[in-house]
Amino acid sequence: MRLSGFTESLLIAFGTFRTHKMRSFLTILGVLIGVACIIGMVSIIKGLDKSMAGQIESLGSNVIYVSKFKPGIQMGRRSEEERNRKGITFEDAVAVRENCPAVEAVSPQNYYHRPGGNYAKYRNIEVTRPSFFGTIPDYEVVNNSFVVEGRFITDADVKFRAYVCILGYDVAKTLFENLDPVGKKILVNGDRFTVVGVMEKKEELLGSGHANNFVLIPYDTFTKIHPEEKELALAVKARSPELIPAAIDQITELLRRRRGVPYDKPDDFAVFTQENLMDMYKQLTGIIYLAMIVISSIGLLVGGVGVMNIMLVSVTERTREIGIRKAIGAKRKDILWQFLIEASSLSGIGGVLGIILGLLFAQLVALVSPLPAAVPLLWVLIGFGFSVGVALIFGIYPAYRASKLNPIECLHYE
Amino acid sequence: MLIKTVDLWKTYTVGTETIHAVQGVSVEIEKGEYVAIMGPSGSGKSTLMNLIGCLDSPTRGEYHLNGRRVSAMSDDELAYIRNKEIGFVFQTFNLLPRASALHNVELPLIYNGTSSGERIRKAKEALKTVDLEDRMTHRPNELSGGQRQRVALARALVNNPALILADEPTGNLDTATGAEIMELFGRLHREGNTIIIVTHERDIAIYADRIFYLRDGKVEKEEDVRHIKNSGN
Incomplete structure (x- = not known):
């Protein structure tokens, strides 16, 4: 189609919107809702990715985790049973290491979540929302993750509650760029620590950026700063990957006994691996995607x-105009395109409004729930593409009817 | 020869009835002529105008326009011919109500792909020819009947067509304004345009040089009326 005809059609289309504001709006409502749905749902899924995948990712592979709750996003209140659960203690960690034959090593990890997010600061450079926890020297072996610079924390650091810290790879990169971090002093949530080592870069499974964003300190230093944090997560290493199921059984058995769970009641704690969680997570997002579709x-x-209906009305209303245009030389395809462009720009406006509504919805969700909102540009474009595509499909018939009208009859149409 | 029709027929079927609206019309019109087609209603003059204007195809017979045999063309080919060779002027003006005078005049150029700058230049020129250069941004409902018909004339002229075809161009105008429009047609004729006017009024028809009288779909007679004008009508 010629460009001059295209701009002409666009101008006609926008002229129509101006004269029929209410009607146009009602027409595009369906498209608007459809696109808003896509954008809203995608933003929820991407939000899930960012927070939940982040939690999964910060776990190591081939590692068994033990905690009071399964990680995930808590929507609403927990059940009474869950709220009354006891935390996992340091003594539990010791018991697991000593009583489970399939277990090689245990690393208790005690996390602190500062309201508003943890921060780590060197001079005026700040890292936002790193995870912050205390642990013991076994951490390296258990998580199969080692320092690349400096040293790891030692038993002495733990015993003497030293203010030293190890940085995740990304934290070190951000704070120090080309400088050597070892020996520098940083502030974490207001406390001063000396950096003694940097961990190697861990693989990011879901691209959440959480795997390498952490600061770890000696276990006893942590309990001194945060005596109120009594709930641990345990990372457990089995003697071999084949022994992981056996280790899970032994840990479950031991903890049920230690916590006094009756034989006919379910576990009041969670033992899981990264692989378990990944499967669960993929199922969940799969369901959301399906609902969205x-x-x-x-x-x-x-x-x-709706678009088809209003375009049929529009064709009838403008029969005379079609006659005039045909009389002075518009070909069938000129008329066809005029109405197709009108339908798709109408619907495209619906798409844009839908995108805006979807984004607002996502922001609202982020405001009232723990899900952060995130809408990738790709999906904004897909949403817009859908709205225009729908109009092209449903606009074909009215446009075809217009293009086939007889100019003589049109000119005498009242 | 600009227009040559040979035994042109147009037959419609309305329900079970067959109507022969045009029955074997053979006319020849030279380039630069000013011709009127006259006849009472039902004489088939509108159908003949549609055929000459390439808005319709004949059931039988041949029609040659400007050397092209248009009687056997497809819809899109006819659209091309209408755009290039014919400028229409209608009784009810048939302007786009929401478009400015300038945009209305530009319209035929849009459908042959003339660039935007060239379009505006030509449309302004055409509006100047009909003395409306000061009304370019007005919409049809802001113009008088006579002005609307002049916009329609400018639209008919803008593409430099071989033929200007007017269907009762004064039908919706008062006598004085109608006379003004007819003066304008006369001027355009003197400037070299070929004009065909379809009318049922003899007062209008005699502005032309030659009149075809149509009755029952046939050319009843042909009259040269140049002497009436020259005798100082």
């Missing part, structure tokens, strides 16, 4: 029928 398809279908 169903809801937004219905929205787009309704929107498409």
